Amino acid sequence: MQRKQRKTSSTKTSSEIGGSKSLIKIIKMAHPQWGSMIIGLFLSLIGVFANLLAPKYSGKLINLFMGKQGMDYQLISIVLALFIGGALISAVGSFLTSVAGEQLVKNLRLIVWKHLSILKVSYFDQTKSGEITSRLTNDTTQVKRLVANDLPNFVTNVLQMLGAIVLMFSTDWHLALWILLAAPVTLLLLLPVMKFSRKVGHATQDAMADFSGVAQETLAEMRLVKSSGAEDQIISTGDAAINRLFKFGRKEAIVDGIVGPMMSLVMMGLFVVILVVGALRIAGGQSTMGTLFSFLMYLFQIMPAFMVLGTFSTTYAKTQGSTQRLAEILNEDPEDFEKGKTIDVEGQTLQIKNVEFGYTSAEEILHNITIEAKPNTIVAFVGPSGGGKSTIFQLLERFYNPNSGDIQIGNQTVNNINLKNWRQQIGFVAQDSAIMAGTIRENLTYGLNEEYTDDQLWHVLQLAYADQFVKNMPNQLETQVGERGIMVSGGQRQRLAIARAFLRNPKILMLDEATASLDSESEAMVQKALEKLMQNRTTLVIAHRLATIVDADKIYFVEQGKITGSGSHNELLKNHPLYKEYVQEQLVTQ
Ligand SMILES: Nc1ncnc2c1ncn2[C@@H]1O[C@H](COP(=O)(O)OP(=O)(O)O)[C@@H](O)[C@H]1O
Ligand SMILES: [Mg+2]
Missing domain, CATH: 3.40.50.300 (P-loop containing nucleotide triphosphate hydrolases)
Structure with a gap:
């Protein structure tokens, strides 16, 4: 038990040093389907492009309506195509990356399982089977989540945000400046929360592995528990592990509780600012209703990007921890079944x-x-x-x-x-x-x-x-x-x-x-x-x-x-x- 705890804490320090290396190594090892990954990402980017153009054309359409110049069916078709086509293409894109992710997690599990099956007996003396199971299930899933969801999300959202900012500046840089001013404020508010959430995420993972270790060990020996009348004892061991999980879960709840309202606060603030500034500029003839409309749409596009940017560092760090632990298994010396000659031991002393x-x-x-x-x-x-x-x-x-x-x-x-x-x-x-x-x-x-x-x-x-x-x-x-x-x-x-x-x-x-x-x-x-x-x-x-x-x-x-x-x-x-x-x-x- 003592030895194990020492092992976990040393894992953490080394994960901060060589985390990215092991992450890249593990991902390469799992032979992801780069083809579908890249096509998927490419389609998602087309989706982003459509998303960015949609507000622009919607704005034009609004101005058209406002100017009572009648219907422009071509413009309506463009707007509809951008909305519907963009959604469809994004769906296909994320389907492709998700399938590639499943493939990746499958390969990764096969590799780890194969390696486990040839590891030395001494490894199994030192490691709880519950911990090993957690590597095979949770840690591999974490890698998949990063590669198939979080990383593509991150890329598309960053591009979406940058694209939206560029388009807003090109349409009305006065109004755009106001949105841009809000960005550093939001980040300043979010960063400490994200840092805290990262720490909690790490601790939760450790506590979860610990709990599954305890559970597995105990459940395997239920007869001993019964015959020794140790029910109370295992209840309290379980209690301790579960309460530790609860402690971290509660901290996660605090983070989740803060982040949501904070984001809507910032969102509402920006909303009001844009409406007020926009209205003044429309009144002064410097801007149009269409521009204001498209800015509000861009605002809705940018806000989730902020969230993704904030949580990405957490999932990235979590995944680094996972790949570090997977790398630890893969670095363990296996038994060598290849070397050595075959002999017949019959009749030999x-x-x-x-x-x-x-x-x-x-x-x-x-x-x-x-x-x-x-x-x-x-x-x-x-x-x-x-x-x-x-x-x-x-x-x-x-x-x-x-x-x-x-x-x-x-x-x-x-x-x-x-x-x-x-x-x-x-x-x-x-x-x-x-x-x-x-x-x-x-x-x-x-x-x-x-x-x-x-x-x-x-x-x-x-x-x-x-x-x-x-x-x-x-x-x-x-x-x-x-x-x-x-x-x-x-x-x-x-x-x-x-x-x-x-x-x-x-x-x-x-x-x-x-x-x-x-x-x-x-x-x-x-x-x-x-x-x-x-x-x-x-x-x-x-x-x-x-x-x-x-x-x-x-x-x-x-x-x-x-x-x-x-x-x-x-x-x-x-x-x-x-x-x-x-x-x-x-x-x-x-
Ligand atoms: N897997 C193991 N890891 C560490 N110590 C062990 C392990 N297996 C046995 N031992 C220790 O080795 C010593 C000899 O045990 P063992 O060979 O099982 O004795 P015997 O078979 O003569 O009863 C004991 O002190 C025991 O605690
Ligand atoms: Mg013996």
Whole structure:
């Protein structure tokens, strides 16, 4: 939590330095459809042009009516064409830029998703999944909004404003000067509000990411919440996050509350000024009713431009924050699945040599670990909980890199082996095997590219003693399990995991207390399945049952990140007092 907060605040300072760079980089990366973007913008500009001409011709029309010179149907058609045509062309233009924006956000999400899927395990240790989701949804949407809406709006509005000013000056510069005088006053009023709104916008985004992180974390562990009676606690955590959001929301409300009336005040002021000055000039014969009319129309065109100018800096800054965060994800080192050779690890000795490792640089977890597993033997790891056994397995999976030392297979370092090729040859059954939402078939073949026949699947289910309960399921292999499907018990999940391992047919098998959380009936069944699975493979097993340990060819005793003894069961009984104590406890409890 602490670490995360530090991370967020450092993000903000760096976003102010390199924000525009990452913005441009991210937009380029997402390959926007420049073609439709440019055509869309071009059409919008034509729309602006029509908008600018409309008041001019309307003014002429008014003067015509005032002079009682009868109808000029050509002029009427021009005015109508400018109004209707301008609106239509603008609509097509903004449709094109919007579609290009959707395309952009799609590409961006694909890029980020693809990168996330190959990031290292350590990234997911450090980052809340809720925060990652918020990057994928909110931050990408923010980029789209800028590129597809705010930026084109900004360009068209600025041009509209400049065009209107030029046209007003060319028609009646006296009257135009009055409008121009109002501009600096408006900006002076708006700037501090906009600055405040920018700050609030940033803070709201952070608070929102925080809240979705908290929510996601909590909702994923509702059972723990219930069984611990922690409802009150999560209510107050949620309360705090929601109230923080409210605090910023209220500030945004203040900004919104101020900006609206302030703009109408300025608008009304200008309205009155133009009417009064205009009326005086008409009375003095220096101006016409048509000019006054067109000036009022221009005024309506300029005011929204002021708003867009004011809010643009806020959205721009928000988007910079978003792209900065997206760039942070994209800058994270992915795992390299390309490099390294493919080898067959069958019949090769697996060795861990003098490995030191810590999840963070602050704390070393494993100290000088040396282990050897001869082919087709069973190597067991025992020792107190928290000693580092599972960590050793994670290093073997190459989820993390050792700080020093080496892991070798047949005398070559595993770092030179292609990562995918290496992991394909390792089977892993954990204490609580995960099940994905999907069918039994999808769960068995998860991550495998080949097609499997039903017979093959039933065969591995049978080997894992899982065929009976799958047969009893309504749609058998096609039964939906997991979230929104049939619930599967712990023992059944373990047996499905074992069936999966049979299907993968790994050369190296790692079992991390695979029966620890089962009742004795399921345990016996899972144990039988595991014994079959262990045949003809190198098996590393973190064991909590004496039977497994006694059968092992070699045992390592792991405590506090060190190997404090190794050998056969009898050797350790003789030489390792803690092992003896450990075994006696196990014997008593079993
Ligand atoms: N992902 C992780 N990030 C940081 N520390 C971890 C992580 N996983 C485990 N640890 C720490 O590493 C130590 C060893 O844990 P572990 O290997 O799971 O022990 P064992 O499997 O022997 O019970 C523990 O102190 C644990 O808190
Ligand atoms: Mg463990």
